[in-house]
Amino acid sequence: MLVEDYLDRACAPLIPSVPYARRRELRAEWRQHLSALIEAYVELGHPRRRAAEKAIRQFGDPRTVAKDWVREWSAPPPDSLLSPAKVALASYTALAGLSLAGLKGMMPGGINGGSALAIPPEVALVTILLLTPAAAGFLMGLLLRGRSVLGSFFGLALTCLLTLTISGIVSPLWDPGGLFAGFQFVLWMPIGCASAAVGQLVRRGVPRLVRRLAD
Amino acid sequence: MDPERELLKGNTPTLVLAVLRDGPLHGYAIAREIERRSDNALRCKEGTLYPALHALERDGLILGGWRKEHGGRERKVYELTPAGTAALQERTRTWARFAAAIENVIGGPDHGDEGAIRPERPHPRPRPTVRPRPLLEPNG
Numbered sequence: 001m002l003v004e005d006y007l008d009r010a011c012a013p014l015i016p017s018v019p020y021a022r023r024r025e026l027r028a029e030w031r032q033h034l035s036a037l038i039e040a041y042v043e044l045g046h047p048r049r050r051a052a053e054k055a056i057r058q059f060g061d062p063r064t065v066a067k068d069w070v071r072e073w074s075a076p077p078p079d080s081l082l083s084p085a086k087v088a089l090a091s092y093t094a095l096a097g098l099s100l101a102g103l104k105g106m107m108p109g110g111i112n113g114g115s116a117l118a119i120p121p122e123v124a125l126v127t128i129l130l131l132t133p134a135a136a137g138f139l140m141g142l143l144l145r146g147r148s149v150l151g152s153f154f155g156l157a158l159t160c161l162l163t164l165t166i167s168g169i170v171s172p173l174w175d176p177g178g179l180f181a182g183f184q185f186v187l188w189m190p191i192g193c194a195s196a197a198v199g200q201l202v203r204r205g206v207p208r209l210v211r212r213l214a215d
Numbered sequence: 216m217d218p219e220r221e222l223l224k225g226n227t228p229t230l231v232l233a234v235l236r237d238g239p240l241h242g243y244a245i246a247r248e249i250e251r252r253s254d255n256a257l258r259c260k261e262g263t264l265y266p267a268l269h270a271l272e273r274d275g276l277i278l279g280g281w282r283k284e285h286g287g288r289e290r291k292v293y294e295l296t297p298a299g300t301a302a303l304q305e306r307t308r309t310w311a312r313f314a315a316a317i318e319n320v321i322g323g324p325d326h327g328d329e330g331a332i333r334p335e336r337p338h339p340r341p342r343p344t345v346r347p348r349p350l351l352e353p354n355g
Contacts, residue, residue, distance in 0.1 A: 033246075
């Protein structure tokens with residue numbers, strides 16, 4: 001079963017990133033192509049086994065065929081190259097705004113002159129500084145195809161620069177706003193990017209795990 | 216890597232669009248048609264067709280669908296979309312301009328100096344006539 005062995009080797013690299021249904025369709029397509037090549041070589045007078053070997057050689061190295069196909073599968077459409085970065089920028093900017101408002105409300109005096117939040121300041125700080133970028137990054141990696149980690153990096157970098165600039169203009173760096181901007185710069189970028197990478201791994205790995213469990 | 220293979224790889228999507236202009240085909244038939252039209256000059260590893268087909272389908276230039284054949288077997292067949300037709304026309308024009316520019320640089324039948332590279336001039340001056348050298352006289 002030369003052809004099936006070849007198809008096993010060609011389709012294996014597709015498992016982490018290509019859904020099962022698409023993989024099955026592609027395998028069927030490649031099988032038909034190879035069968036047609038084999039029949040053509042048999043018509044030319046080659047024994048069937050020799051025809052299969054020639055057909056496989058003409059189709060190409062299975063790792064190269066798989067690698068090229070996965071590269072196209074993973075590439076976002078040309079006009080959406082900026083989409084992950086746009087989503088990251090929008091989401092992290094919104095998070096930064098909400099976090100600043102929450103932090104301001106948490107401080108004595110609050111937004112309207114009184115303490116606006118009832119939750120303990122430590123809990124609010126941990127939530128704002130650690131959990132929100134982690135959640136946002138993870139969701140990005142989970143939901144977006146393509147370069148979500150790169151998009152996350154650019155989005156975060158711009159948001160952090162913006163916050164740092166605004167807080168530097170508005171108040172000294174040792175004020176809550178300035179401190180927040182500093183923490184954001186130091187913590188959000190690695191947390192957000194790492195979470196996006198974890199989200200991507202989950203997006204690719206869960207279908208594979210489900211497939212293995214089903215088998 | 217083989218330069219010819221690199222050239223072919225980069226132009227495979229255009230070749231696929233050109234072949235599909237005449238009607239829907241499946242992957243094997245596309246490879247055979249490219250071979251036939253090029254007099255066997257363009258032969259690639261046929262597995263490399265499928266990333267190109269996927270990219271063209273993703274970009275909306277072709278549409279793939281499973282169709283039943285005479286023997287009852289189903290095959291995935293690709294056809295050109297209107298966007299694919301427009302893209303093919305654009306790529307054909309681009310290729311014609313590119314090929315003409317390359318031909319001008321590397322020399323064609325109208326160039327006097329074979330292989331000579333001259334700086335581009337807005338109004339090329341007529342080339343001076345080169346007087347043939349006299350043949351060397353044999354000794355004696």
